[in-house]
Amino acid sequence: MKLTPTEEELMNHLWKLKRAFMKDLLESYSEPKPATTTISTLLTRMQEKNFVGYDTAGKLREYYPLVSKENYFSKHLNGLIKNFFNDxxxxxxxxxxxxxxxxxxxxxxxxxxxxxxxxxxx
Missing domain, CATH: 1.10.287 (Helix Hairpins)
Structure with a gap:
């Protein structure tokens, strides 16, 4: 399964932070920052795709990647080579x-x- 470009951008922030609460993710973006609801929606979709997990700390969720950056881009690159360069x-x-x-x-x-x-x- 693949991430959309916006999901990849969020995932890059999460890979860099390793573990992050919503406020940490929002702070990692440059201006103009996305809306909290946008990040929340992206995180939900990424959880459904099994790219992101979370632990609960009180009422807050601390998110973390379930897939390493290396593994994700390795599969992405291999697919690119297979589909666009005749394998x-x-x-x-x-x-x-x-x-x-x-x-x-x-x-x-x-x-x-x-x-x-x-x-x-x-």
Missing amino acids: SPAQFASFFTKKTELTQEELLQLKEIIDDQLNSKK
Whole structure:
């Protein structure tokens, strides 16, 4: 299951905070801040999708992520590669390196990461 862009934005705040009450989440947004009801609705939908859980502290709810950022984006990226690049990581890498206007330094960093992965698989 996927998050909408607004849910992803809220989830990013929650991943950063790790645990948060409603007021903490609202404070993490820059101006103009969303309405409390908007955040509440998003949190309810995200709970239904099993992305967010909460503990009760008196009348307040302390929210926390049920899915790690790494796992979420890994599944998202794998789906992207499967659906848009014919399940070919090489096609994705080609597109990514050509269309993102990476500097030579950034390309060298990517090469180093790939070389490290190749060496770890020997």
